[in-house]
Amino acid sequence: MTGWTADEMMTVAAARQLRDGTACFVGIGLPSTAANLARATHAPNLVLIYESGCLGAKPDRLPLSIGDGVLADTADAVVSVPEVFNYWLQPGRIDVGFLGAAQIDRYGNINTTVVGGDYDAPKVRLPGAGGAPEIAASCREVVVIVRQDLRTFTERVDFVTSVGYGTGPGDRERLGLRGGGPRVVITDLGVLEPDPVSCELTLTRLHPGVTREQARAATGWDLAVAEGLSTGEPPTARELAVLRTLEATKSDGRRR
């Protein structure tokens, strides 16, 4: 296994999940990198929506924050933050919510709030919810991109910031959540998808060179593995070239 890193494989695998012509609510960091990679390769008409109010942003470099000026300069429309959430996200106009996570559990519930201890005296205070709870609730489907290790893939998240499948089958419906929930979780080791019956995240694909034992060892619960477990395609030369060009623009950004 040479020529690309695990992070590059993860980003490419996540970009491949985004279909041309759909609208995607993008978080900053890995989701933004993967979404811009998708737009620059197989999905030129992917509509990128950022919670700062930029609808249809077409940045020619990676934005360094959710409110980067390049997003406003290239957007179809720049709207207020109440409008983004009330008119665009809440009614279900957005196809894909693209999220990261600090912790994720077997039902795809996400924590970005506090880790360890109790809420009032946490071991680690994280940034908090931002737009994620309503993105996870309202988008037609959710794609999660997150590195897989024992700290992150935990039996139970310490705080439910954004709901995946709650405590299992039927929970989203009981809670009145209108979106479909997490369709796929992309990690640096492989791809997990919810089991259609149990809703439990199940390993369905490994990245080239990764074993199922590695994936199970990096998961804080007894990870289910699909019968038809497959190995994904490595990044193409074009995907890698475009991704590296995009990554290089991060250091250019400061001059603009």
Next chain:
Amino acid sequence: MAKLVSLAEGVADLVRDGDVVALEGFTHLIPFAAGHEIIRQGRQDLTLVRMTPDVIYDQLIGAGCARRLVFSWGGNPGVGSLHRFRDAVQHAWPRPLELEEHSHAGMANRYVAGASGLPFAVLRGYTGTDLPGHTTNIRPITCPFTGETLTAVPALRPDVTVVHAQRADRNGNVQMWGITGVQKEAVLAADRSLVTVEEIVDEWEPVPGQVVLPGWAVTAVAEVPGGAHPSYAHGYSVRDNDFYRRWDAVSRHRDTFRAWLDEHVHRAGATT
């Protein structure tokens, strides 16, 4: 009609100890200079409100101005965590910080209710998350028409809102454009408002898509060129991304933070 004031006068007149203060700005147009003036004037016991408390709130919290924070995402955008905010939550330094935590959708709607003169706002949000368990300001409500259970959040009405904008004219009419976040709602929701601007002009050309806050809806306007630095003012300046990256190291330790505060805030003049 908004009063034209200096930054020091504006903060002295409008921001009081114990106030609920919102300094808004969504990455863009963040009123850093006004935040520094609040630190210099030694305000205490503030309830700081902001959807995205970032570096200026890290500075206000580390300087000991805040008793309570009402927010939905507290981080250094594009870089990582806020270390002064973390130190206050995890170790009560320099003093304990009470939190009231929301989602962006909840905070945005709280401002909308405040600006609309309504007691609360309704949204389809928070359901199934642990957030309602930690604040009484998120409650279920039944739709009187359909019977559906929705979420209510109370109006947010700051004592004073501070924002930065591109331009004002001599009557205190304020023009802003680009990413305008929740600034208009935050100003209209507040009792008093202070708007710092890049420049005060005799007359202006209208800008398509601009947001205008009429002078009669704003309490005071202060000309503070570069007042958003290290954030940016679209059309006037670019974001100083290096500053945000450097802040991670400066803010990580109490002594480097204090030294930074002494040099760049306390010893700096009110107009820098």
